[in-house]
Amino acid sequence: MTDIASPTVRISARPASATRDIGIKRRYAAERRFRAYGIGAISLGLFFLALLLWTVVSNGYTAFQQTTITLPIEFTEKVIDPKGERATDGKVLMTANYPLLVREALIKQLGIDASKRPQVKQATDMVSASSRTLLRDIVVADPSVIGKTIPVTLLAEANVDSAFKGQIDLNVEESKRKVKDQQVTWMNELASAGVLKKSFNTGIFTFGASSRPEAAGVGVAALGSLFMMLIVLVLSLPIGVAASIYLEEFAPKNRLTDLIEVNINNLAAVPSIVYGLLGLAVFINFAGMPRSAAVVGGLVLTLMTLPTIIIATRAALKAVPPSIRSAALGLGASKMQTIFHHVLPLAMPGILTGTIIGLAHALGETAPLLLIGMVAFVVDYPGSPMEPSTALPVQIYMWANEAERAFVERTSGAIIILLIFLVVMNLGAILLRRRFERRW
Amino acid sequence: MKALKLTVAALVASAAFAGVAAARDQVQVAGSSTVLPYAKIVAETFGETFPDFKTPVVESGGSSAGLKEFCKGVGPDTIDVANSSRKIKDSEVEACKAAGVTEIQEIKIGYDGIVFATDAGNADLALKPEDLYKGLAAEIVVDGKLVANPYKKWSEVNSALPDADIAAFIPGEKHGTREVFEEKILAAGCKNAGAVDVIKAAVADEKQQHSKCVAVRKDGLAVDIDGDYTETLARIAANKNGIGVFGLSFYENNADKLKVATVNGIVPSTETIASGEYPVSRPLYFYVKKAHLGVIPGLKEYVEFFLDDQMIGPESPLAEYGLVAAPDAEREEVRKAFAAGNML
Numbered sequence: 041m042t043d044i045a046s047p048t049v050r051i052s053a054r055p056a057s058a059t060r061d062i063g064i065k066r067r068y069a070a071e072r073r074f075r076a077y078g079i080g081a082i083s084l085g086l087f088f089l090a091l092l093l094w095t096v097v098s099n100g101y102t103a104f105q106q107t108t109i110t111l112p113i114e115f116t117e118k119v120i121d122p123k124g125e126r127a128t129d130g131k132v133l134m135t136a137n138y139p140l141l142v143r144e145a146l147i148k149q150l151g152i153d154a155s156k157r158p159q160v161k162q163a164t165d166m167v168s169a170s171s172r173t174l175l176r177d178i179v180v181a182d183p184s185v186i187g188k189t190i191p192v193t194l195l196a197e198a199n200v201d202s203a204f205k206g207q208i209d210l211n212v213e214e215s216k217r218k219v220k221d222q223q224v225t226w227m228n229e230l231a232s233a234g235v236l237k238k239s240f241n242t243g244i245f246t247f248g249a250s251s252r253p254e255a256a257g258v259g260v261a262a263l264g265s266l267f268m269m270l271i272v273l274v275l276s277l278p279i280g281v282a283a284s285i286y287l288e289e290f291a292p293k294n295r296l297t298d299l300i301e302v303n304i305n306n307l308a309a310v311p312s313i314v315y316g317l318l319g320l321a322v323f324i325n326f327a328g329m330p331r332s333a334a335v336v337g338g339l340v341l342t343l344m345t346l347p348t349i350i351i352a353t354r355a356a357l358k359a360v361p362p363s364i365r366s367a368a369l370g371l372g373a374s375k376m377q378t379i380f381h382h383v384l385p386l387a388m389p390g391i392l393t394g395t396i397i398g399l400a401h402a403l404g405e406t407a408p409l410l411l412i413g414m415v416a417f418v419v420d421y422p423g424s425p426m427e428p429s430t431a432l433p434v435q436i437y438m439w440a441n442e443a444e445r446a447f448v449e450r451t452s453g454a455i456i457i458l459l460i461f462l463v464v465m466n467l468g469a470i471l472l473r474r475r476f477e478r479r480w
Numbered sequence: 481m482k483a484l485k486l487t488v489a490a491l492v493a494s495a496a497f498a499g500v501a502a503a504r505d506q507v508q509v510a511g512s513s514t515v516l517p518y519a520k521i522v523a524e525t526f527g528e529t530f531p532d533f534k535t536p537v538v539e540s541g542g543s544s545a546g547l548k549e550f551c552k553g554v555g556p557d558t559i560d561v562a563n564s565s566r567k568i569k570d571s572e573v574e575a576c577k578a579a580g581v582t583e584i585q586e587i588k589i590g591y592d593g594i595v596f597a598t599d600a601g602n603a604d605l606a607l608k609p610e611d612l613y614k615g616l617a618a619e620i621v622v623d624g625k626l627v628a629n630p631y632k633k634w635s636e637v638n639s640a641l642p643d644a645d646i647a648a649f650i651p652g653e654k655h656g657t658r659e660v661f662e663e664k665i666l667a668a669g670c671k672n673a674g675a676v677d678v679i680k681a682a683v684a685d686e687k688q689q690h691s692k693c694v695a696v697r698k699d700g701l702a703v704d705i706d707g708d709y710t711e712t713l714a715r716i717a718a719n720k721n722g723i724g725v726f727g728l729s730f731y732e733n734n735a736d737k738l739k740v741a742t743v744n745g746i747v748p749s750t751e752t753i754a755s756g757e758y759p760v761s762r763p764l765y766f767y768v769k770k771a772h773l774g775v776i777p778g779l780k781e782y783v784e785f786f787l788d789d790q791m792i793g794p795e796s797p798l799a800e801y802g803l804v805a806a807p808d809a810e811r812e813e814v815r816k817a818f819a820a821g822n823m824l
Binding site: 134135169172173208209212215216217218249251252324325328329330331332410413415417418419440441442443444445 | 520729730
């Protein structure tokens with residue numbers, strides 16, 4: 041290769057007609073290298089994305105199936121209402137010994153000797169303790185079932201569920217696992233009889249938090265997240281857009297507005313836990329709002345999202361060509377009309393994209409919620425944003441810390457649900473942009 | 481313009497409903513992550529058994545954070561119960577008093593065992609406090625002198641131990657478990673190994689003597705775990721030689737992945753812990769604001785339900801999960817003390 045370090049010297053040394061070395065090879069090589077770097081960076085990113093998705097999906101897809109046991113339950117009056125008081129005393133049906141019904145059905149199904157208590161206990165341990173509320177709800181909803189025998193689909197206990205899905209190594213010593221040999225035998229027996237089977241787990245979407253994995257779901261968390269997202273949207277979009285329009289179009293450019301701009305950019309980078317501290321001090325301690333409530337979470341996340349939305353909106357407004365403004369003003373529109381009739385519609389796709397990215401960010405946030413009491417075990421559905429609830433990422437965090445094996449798949453299952461939410465939101469952002477985008 | 485009007489209306493509306501501070505109709509609990517699983521079981525069963533009351537909300541976050549919230553004051557905007565894996569400190573009682581929380585009822589719910597475990601593939605391990613002290617302390621006594629811990633392998637500490645690199649995953653300093661580990665293992669080991677006398681000769685101040693005994697080596701062989709036991713489990717899965725510190729209930733839920741070590745020859749179990757044979761255990765507590773009893777619906781019932789034998793007795797769901805039930809007489813005493821309204 042020729043020396044290319046001093047091309048200028050060579051140019052002067054050679055006549056112009058000869059092929060000049062303008063470094064074409066070198067420049068092509070640089071381009072090829074740059075492309076290779078780019079492809080390398082993207083492949084590395086894709087590799088880690090694939091790895092993440094693979095671990096989450098391979099761990100979590102089983103969470104969308106739940107082992108159930110369908111038993112003919114005999115709603116004996118002797119057990120539910122031994123004294124025949126249900127017409128006068130409404131509490132009888134609420135507090136009846138429903139687990140006994142399950143026990144008797146199991147004894148009959150498995151053909152166990154009812155006097156052998158340890159065996160009976162092992163059998164009843166195979167069915168979720170949440171059966172009590174399930175049967176109670178059936179009876180309370182329709183007391184006429186008392187005295188009849190109805191097949192009821194009960195949830196299998198989490199360890200049986202895990203064993204049936206093959207997540208518990210049954211070769212380990214019996215004393216070291218939560219599922220006993222006898223239970224495994226019964227499990228296989230019930231499975232071949234078609235009584236015990238896997239079905240789609242609707243519970244993971246609808247149930248609230250529970251200490252029993254089989255009865256735990258993200259319902260309360262999803263509703264809490266929804267409340268918070270609505271509050272964030274309703275508050276941060278108008279405030280953010282109004283602030284950006286004023287700053288971008290009306291405010292004079294002076295030191296004060298420069299300071300404000302620096303501050304907004306700074307706030308966008310403040311760690312989210314700081315907003316949690318602020319929320320605790322202002323909304324709970326000072327304004328006296330309830331702890332663990334979605335309204336406080338929504339307000340905190342609003343503060344956190346505002347800078348993102350303001351920055352995105354200002355960038356979108358800036359990107360509208362000045363000729364649009366000049367033309368509108370030239371035709372006699374007022375400044376207000378120019379902005380609201382011409383500039384804002386053109387900036388809309390950018391604003392919406394920024395807002396949705398801000399919302400998606402807020403949806404995945406847990407740190408600020410810790411301090412305002414939303415990292416909590418909440419069983420009951422919140423009726424309003426004022427009542428205690430939790431959030432999707434919080435539910436993932438709490439499940440990740442659980443000791444039971446069955447929560448491992450549920451953690452990944454909840455991550456899948458959260459990812460689907462995020463993908464839907466981001467797809468929405470892309471579609472909106474495509475729909476409204478205008479080129480000039 | 482219409483859109484603008486709508487957004488303004490929405491703003492006003494949301495500000496209006498945000499301003500209403502509603503009276504609370506369910507119990508709020510916060511505190512220790514060790515007590516959390518037990519409190520969750522009780523809260524859930526309470527909600528099912530008492531349909532008139534809402535299920536209590538249980539926050540996690542640690543004993544200290546819970547007690548801090550607890551001591552914020554009295555009223556429906558403060559929590560009712562603080563779970564704690566240690567006794568409340570005098571400084572915390574003072575802070576409570578300063579904020580007007582003068583009437584605190586202390587309730588002991590049972591005991592929690594702390595176990596040492598390795599990966600299930602390892603050989604059986606028999607530990608003694610003095611071995612753990614020698615292996616994990618920052619400074620130990622060699623030939624009558626205090627020197628930086630020279631040991632790299634367990635077999636160097638005690639030839640009966642396996643020929644494996646020292647790697648221990650112990651609870652970080654913010655955990656209540658750390659204190660138990662320091663008191664029951666390091667301080668006891670320090671004494672058993674005869675290091676106390678040397679330390680006494682070297683340091684005059686009694687507090688410093690103690691902190692010399694319980695100081696953990698910082699050369700990377702003993703790793704502080706600030707997260708939960710799931711993190712310790714993951715660390716052990718990655719490092720088969722590692723010894724981790726777990727709660728008994730966590731170990732029992734993962735017994736197929738872990739091998740538990742004996743301490744002083746005793747296998748940890750609810751029986752050996754209840755009898756006091758197994759040395760590393762601690763009481764678990766929760767604290768109730770007396771001023772909230774009868775004000776917050778369900779609080780009194782929740783506490784009574786928690787203390788019932790069907791929850792914390794020897795054959796209760798909590799015992800099944802891994803709580804070591806207190807002796808019968810002690811449980812009866814706790815119930816009586818609560819009914820009598822005894823305060824700290």
